[in-house]
Amino acid sequence: MKRFSKYFNFIILFILLVIFFTNDTSKQISAQITSILPEGENKELLREFEKLNLNKQLFIAYKGNDKTSLNSLKKLEQKLLKQENIISVKTSNITKEYNQKYYYLIHKIDESQYNTLDIKKELENIHQKIISSPFSFSLDTIDPLNLFEKNTIPKSPYLKIKNYGYITTLQLDKSVNNFNSYKKIYDLAQKLKHTDSNIEIFSTLFYFVENQEKIKTDVNIIITLSLIILFILYIVILKNFKLLIHTITTLSSSVLFALITSSLFFDEISIFTIVFGVSISTIAIDYMFHNYLHGYYAQKKSINKDVFFGMSTTIGAFFILSFVDFNFIQQLTIFAISSLLFSYFVFTFLFPHLNIQSKQTTLSLANTFSIKPIFITLFSILFITFSIPNIKTDFNIKNLDVDNVELQALDNFFNTYINTDKRTVVLVYANSVENLIEKVNTLQTTYPKITNPLATIPTKNSFKKFDKTRFDAINKQVNTLANDIGFRTNLFQNSYKLQSTLPNYSFDSLQGFPIGKYKNIFITYVVVANNDYENILKEPFVKPLSLKELFKNDLVASFVSLKILSAIALVFICAMLYLAVKNRFFQALNYIVFPIALIFILSYYIKFNILHIFMMIVLVSLSIDYGIYMNNTQLSSSTKKAIFYSLLSTFAGFGVLIFSSVNALFSIGLIATIGIVSLIILLLTHKVRK
Amino acid sequence: MFKIVYFLLFTLSTLFSQEIHFKETKYIYALDNELSKVGTLNITDNKVILQYKSSDKTVIYTAQNIKIVSKDDKEIYTHAESVEYDLFFKLVLAIYTNDTTLVLENFAITKKKKTITLLPDEYLSSILETIQYEKDGKKLKYLEIHFTNQDRITIEEIQ
Numbered sequence: 122m123k124r125f126s127k128y129f130n131f132i133i134l135f136i137l138l139v140i141f142f143t144n145d146t147s148k149q150i151s152a153q154i155t156s157i158l159p160e161g162e163n164k165e166l167l168r169e170f171e172k173l174n175l176n177k178q179l180f181i182a183y184k185g186n187d188k189t190s191l192n193s194l195k196k197l198e199q200k201l202l203k204q205e206n207i208i209s210v211k212t213s214n215i216t217k218e219y220n221q222k223y224y225y226l227i228h229k230i231d232e233s234q235y236n237t238l239d240i241k242k243e244l245e246n247i248h249q250k251i252i253s254s255p256f257s258f259s260l261d262t263i264d265p266l267n268l269f270e271k272n273t274i275p276k277s278p279y280l281k282i283k284n285y286g287y288i289t290t291l292q293l294d295k296s297v298n299n300f301n302s303y304k305k306i307y308d309l310a311q312k313l314k315h316t317d318s319n320i321e322i323f324s325t326l327f328y329f330v331e332n333q334e335k336i337k338t339d340v341n342i343i344i345t346l347s348l349i350i351l352f353i354l355y356i357v358i359l360k361n362f363k364l365l366i367h368t369i370t371t372l373s374s375s376v377l378f379a380l381i382t383s384s385l386f387f388d389e390i391s392i393f394t395i396v397f398g399v400s401i402s403t404i405a406i407d408y409m410f411h412n413y414l415h416g417y418y419a420q421k422k423s424i425n426k427d428v429f430f431g432m433s434t435t436i437g438a439f440f441i442l443s444f445v446d447f448n449f450i451q452q453l454t455i456f457a458i459s460s461l462l463f464s465y466f467v468f469t470f471l472f473p474h475l476n477i478q479s480k481q482t483t484l485s486l487a488n489t490f491s492i493k494p495i496f497i498t499l500f501s502i503l504f505i506t507f508s509i510p511n512i513k514t515d516f517n518i519k520n521l522d523v524d525n526v527e528l529q530a531l532d533n534f535f536n537t538y539i540n541t542d543k544r545t546v547v548l549v550y551a552n553s554v555e556n557l558i559e560k561v562n563t564l565q566t567t568y569p570k571i572t573n574p575l576a577t578i579p580t581k582n583s584f585k586k587f588d589k590t591r592f593d594a595i596n597k598q599v600n601t602l603a604n605d606i607g608f609r610t611n612l613f614q615n616s617y618k619l620q621s622t623l624p625n626y627s628f629d630s631l632q633g634f635p636i637g638k639y640k641n642i643f644i645t646y647v648v649v650a651n652n653d654y655e656n657i658l659k660e661p662f663v664k665p666l667s668l669k670e671l672f673k674n675d676l677v678a679s680f681v682s683l684k685i686l687s688a689i690a691l692v693f694i695c696a697m698l699y700l701a702v703k704n705r706f707f708q709a710l711n712y713i714v715f716p717i718a719l720i721f722i723l724s725y726y727i728k729f730n731i732l733h734i735f736m737m738i739v740l741v742s743l744s745i746d747y748g749i750y751m752n753n754t755q756l757s758s759s760t761k762k763a764i765f766y767s768l769l770s771t772f773a774g775f776g777v778l779i780f781s782s783v784n785a786l787f788s789i790g791l792i793a794t795i796g797i798v799s800l801i802i803l804l805l806t807h808k809v810r811k
Numbered sequence: 812m813f814k815i816v817y818f819l820l821f822t823l824s825t826l827f828s829q830e831i832h833f834k835e836t837k838y839i840y841a842l843d844n845e846l847s848k849v850g851t852l853n854i855t856d857n858k859v860i861l862q863y864k865s866s867d868k869t870v871i872y873t874a875q876n877i878k879i880v881s882k883d884d885k886e887i888y889t890h891a892e893s894v895e896y897d898l899f900f901k902l903v904l905a906i907y908t909n910d911t912t913l914v915l916e917n918f919a920i921t922k923k924k925k926t927i928t929l930l931p932d933e934y935l936s937s938i939l940e941t942i943q944y945e946k947d948g949k950k951l952k953y954l955e956i957h958f959t960n961q962d963r964i965t966i967e968e969i970q
Contacts, residue, residue, distance in 0.1 A: 191916055209933075251839055252846065255861075255870070256895040257962035259938060260841050278934055279916065609843040 126474045130370050130467065137377040146380055151389045162639075163664070163672065169637035169644055170548055170666060177293035177326065179207060179306070180535040184286040184319035191279060194287045197313065197320060204309065206296045209278075216577050221263075222620050225587060226579035228269035235268050240598050243267075244606050262613055265599065282538050286319070290539070293324070303329050323531045332523040339781045340396055346780065347403075350773035354766060361480050368409055371467045375402050379460035386455055387448075393785055394449065396778075398456035400789070403774030404743055405464030407767035408432060411750065412468060413479060414759040414766075421473040427701070427753055431746030432465045434697040438742040441690040442735075447679035450735060457739075491808040494708040501711065501718035508721035514680065515728035521785040545654050548664040549573075550644045554626045554636065555581065557643045560662050564647060568657060571647045574634050584623050592617040676731065683731070687738055694745050705752040712748030713741050716799040720792055732785055736775075736792035743771065747800060751807055764804055772797050829854040829907065831951070832969050835863075840961035849969070854907055859900050872900040898935075906944055906951060918942070925952075 141147070179201070183194035201207045220227060243266045251258040261267075280288040297306060307330040310322035355365035376399050383390050383398075408428045412418055417425055436458055443454035549564065551557040559582060561575040596617045603613050624630070628638055637644045646666070649657050657663050658670075694713070702709045720737060723729075747767075750760050776797055778790030831852040838845045853860040861870040871878040877893045877900070879886045890897040898917075905911050911920050911927070918929040929942040937959060944954040954966040 189912075248842070251841055253866075254895075256899060256956075257837075257938075257958040257960060257964065258839075258841075260960065262841075278932070281916075607842060607844075609841055612841055 126471070127476070129471060130367055130374075130475065133467070134370050134374045134377070137374050137381065140381055141377050144381065144384065146384045149384050149388065149390050150395065151391055162642075163675065165639045166548060166550065166642070166644055166664065167666070169639045170646060172298065173635040173637055173644075173646060177297055178324060179291040179293055179310075180288065180323045180539065181291065182282075182286060182288045182321040182535070184321075186281070186284070186286060190286050190319070193317070193319070194279065194289060197317075198289055198291065200313070201291055201309075204306075206294050206302065206306070208292050208294050216574055219578055219624075223579035223623075224263050225269060225592070225617065225619055226583040227577050228264075231268055231270050234266070238266065238268070238595075240266065240595065241602050241606075244599065244602050244608070248606050248608070263616055265613055265616055266595070268595075268617075280538060285538075288535070288538055293326070297326070300329065300333070303327075307331075321531065321534070323528075323535050325532070327528055328525060331525055331528055335523045335525065336392060336783055339783050339786065340392075343396075343777050343781060343786070346777040347773040350769065350777070354769050354773070359480065359766070361477070363475075364409075364413065364477055367472065367475055367477065368406060371409075371464055371472075372402055372405065374467070375405065375460040375463040378463045379456045382459040383452060383456050387452055390452060390456075391449060394452040394456055396786060397453055397789060398460065400774040400778065400793075401453070401457040401739065402460035402464065403770055404435065405461050405468065406770040406774075407743075407746060407763075408465055409468045409472065410763040410766045410770075411760070412472065413477070414763040416479055418473050418475070418477040419479045423469055423473055425469070427750050428465075428469070430697065430701045430749050432461065434694055434745050434749070435742040436461055437693055437697065438690040438738065441686050441693060442683075442738060445679060445683045445686055447676070447683070447731070449731075450679070450683070453735070490806065492806045494711055497711045497715055497803070497806075498707060501714035504718035505714065505721055508718075508724045511724040512721070513724070513728040514734075515730045521730060521732065521788070523783050544648050544650055546646050546648055546666050547654070547657055548644055548646055548666050550642050550662055550664065552641055552643070554628055554631060554643050557636065557645055558626065561645060561647060564657065564660065564663075568649060568653045570650045570653065571657075573645060573647045575636070575645055576647075578626075578631075578634075579623060581623065587619055589619055592619065680731065680734075683734065687734075690738065691741070694741065698745060698748060701749040702752040709745075709748035709752040712744040712751070712800070712803060715803055716740055716744055716796040719799045720795050723791070723795070730784075730788055732788040733792055736789045736796075740792060740796040744796070744800060747804070751804070761804060761807075765801070768797050768800055768804070831907070833951070834967050834969050836965045838963045852903060854904070859903060861900075870896060872896065902942065902954075906946070906954065907949075 181194065181197060181201070183190050183197065185193075198209075202209060247258075247260065247265060251260065278289050282288060293306065296302060303326045306324065307327050310324075310327070314320050314322060351365070351369075355361060355368070359365075376395075379398055379402065380390065380395070383394070408425075408431070411428050412422075412425055415425065417423070439454045439457045439461075443451055443458070445451065445454075549557065549560055551560050558575050558578050559580050561573050562578075562580050562583070565571055565573075565576040596613075599613045599616055600611070604610060628636060628643065635645050647657075658665055695710075698709050699706050717737065720740075723733075727733075747764050750764060753760075771793070775793035776790060778786045779794045781787050781790060831854070832849070833852065834847065834849050836845060836847045848863050848865050850861060850863040853862075857873060859872040861872070862868075868879055868881045871880065877888045877890065877896050879888075888896070911929075917932050917935050919932070921928045921930070925945045925947075927944055931939040931941075940957040940959050942954070942956050945952040951966070951968040954964075956964040958964075
């Protein structure tokens with residue numbers, strides 16, 4: 122049994138690895154920013170919207186204004202069209218069919234022409250135009266009298282940009298719906314760009330690929346940095362390789378355990394949760410150091426009262442915060458509770474049986490100078506009081522994403538030329554397909570500039586409004602007069618004849634149109650001019666699609682619950698603190714207020730986002746452990762060392778995130794680093810009683 | 812001095828200009844009728860002038876715009892505003908300068924012996940079906956334009 126317990130730590134890791142891979146937990150990991158957003162109707166609608174084809178366009182530009190450039194663009198286009206999931210932008214056949222069958226319901230009546238109609242004069246004019254036209258006169262036999270507003274002549278698919286070159290647009294089909302298919306298109310685009318420097322290719326899908334790559338690269342750098350710091354700590358300072366191996370094994374197991382536990386609670390686990398969660402799991406090293414440096418492993422003792430108090434306070438604070446109604450915080454708190462509890466049990470009950478011997482270290486943290494705790498308390502309260510009026514919050518979730526400057530520049534380049542008037546996409550929803558079509562058509566009446574293929578579909582309303590008797594009379598007159606003027610017999614026989622029935626619309630019959638479905642809600646989008654954006658959002662069936670607008674209310678609500686629950690967590694922490702240190706309560710409190718005071722200085726320079734705030738809470742949970750350890754009755758230099766090593770480990774876990782270019786990770790790293798620095802200051806100025 | 816330079820330039824441009832007389836036959840499906848007219852095309856370095864005998868209108872095509880001038884009126888259009896004339900003149904220039912790249916933007920070009928066929932791209936295919944022409948040396952033997960509305964124009968160089 123004794124021999125067996127030596128390997129128990131590795132056996133646990135092996136078992137967890139088997140569970141992780143057999144359960145396909147890795148498939149639940151998502152790099153999408155939406156995976157951290159609050160669950161609910163808005164998020165589901167956003168997911169449905171992403172399935173619509175709007176974002177699946179591929180923009181291609183070729184530099185050079187000469188004819189050979191156009192030819193090269195066409196060849197490039199042909200090459201891309203050979204890919205099975207890239208298609209040309211065409212009006213769908215169903216739209217063409219409706220346009221022919223229900224022309225008079227789809228197009229708006231030209232009231233002035235309709236009200237002052239002189240059929241004979243109009244037909245004579247047409248006759249004259251046909252004869253004098255230099256080319257062929259484009260005669261509309263369906264609406265020869267121009268009673269309905271017509272679409273303009275189709276634009277060339279190759280947009281000529283003065284002083285640049287040519288641009289064209291292709292469409293990606295429905296099979297392009299997951300990360301692997303995005304990556305294939307992205308790789309192809311990069312390959313083509315490398316073969317010819319005149320080529321530029323862009324799709325908004327490239328953000329998913331590049332941002333994920335950037336996050337992965339960042340995470341790799343951060344993990345390497347963490348490992349270097351941990352290596353220095355264990356091998357160079359502690360000189361205990363066995364301790365390092367067992368600690369890394371335990372932490373890896375704790376992360377796997379937390380991932381498996383989280384996968385039971387959530388369908389999707391954000392990559393941000395994992396990065397942040399892995400960092401949180403390193404807090405547990407603190408438990409190990411205290412046990413190790415106080416000889417618990419060498420003497421095979423199990424429960425360290427201070428460590429138990431520290432762990433309970435941290436877990437308790439996370440438990441309270443898990444009630445914040447924000448997906449990311451819920452994912453993170455569950456991850457943190459699972460990993461910390463796992464590590465605590467292993468460090469407390471298994472490590473004493475691993476035969477780990479304490480080794481002497483040369484590090485000395487003797488007092489060189491000390492500051493009276495009351496001065497630190499006063500300084501902290503003063504700074505907090507002055508900083509509070511400056512605190513501003515930033516709820517734009519997009520600001521937490523990767524700042525992909527290069528791709529944004531390319532995005533802007535195509536946007537400038539393709540959408541000359543600035544446009545934004547909004548979501549339209551209704552409880553049936555027919556209502557959805559009605560709503561899109563209503564919107565088009567008020568905002569004629571909006572675009573959506575559904576606006577080309579006849580509605581019940583337009584069918585009712587059509588004055589069939591009057592148009593039947595016009596048809597008769599046109600045919601009689603046309604014969605007299607000299608037109609071909611029966612040329613206008615189908616003019617102004619309306620189909621007797623409307624088609625039956627359903628979600629299935631309108632496949633090919635941008636319609637999505639979530640429960641009993643049908644959605645589509647309309648592209649609206651920026652001038653109309655504010656007004657269109659006032660319509661009760663229109664929702665914004667920007668993450669900022671869509672989740673603003675959710676984030677504000679989450680922030681309110683975060684504030685309330687943080688206050689509860691703070692009361693809980695204070696209570697635990699009092700229970701642990703009693704009459705040294707205010708000295709221990711410095712370990713909370715001093716880091717907060719230093720962090721609040723940031724309010725003069727930045728707006729606090731949700732991750733800054735959350736990290737502050739994590740820091741407080743951590744600091745309180747140190748407050749307890751540093752103010753207990755048996756304080757020794759070993760406690761100071763244990764805390765110093767813990768802080769180094771915490772920096773390896775959290776602090777290194779300050780080197781990340783991903784705003785979300787940087788926010789965490791910034792707060793963690795300031796917090797760690799402030800705790801080191803407290804540690805060095807805290808007088809050890811003899 | 813300016814007058815002399817202007818006169819010299821005018822004389823030179825006239826010397827290098829190309830005057831083409833042609834007969835145009837148009838079948839109009841909507842009228843089920845055929846119309847014929849005779850006209851002149853004057854091609855210089857920087858413009859093309861089109862005139863029909865039966866009409867008092869002159870159409871002038873330059874790199875900047877298209878002007879339609881008559882006794883009492885003068886209309887100026889950008890190339891985008893007058894798509895039909897723009898295409899017609901581009902075609903004329905492509906044929907007489909033997910530079911088909913001028914219409915490359917909108918057509919796929921095939922050549923079979925002396926016959927050149929232009930197939931319109933998606934953008935023009937709603938109006939045009941095919942364009943076909945053949946030249947005999949510098950002279951245009953025929954130019955046939957088939958429209959989707961079943962109209963058809965045949966142009967032959969005369970003289």
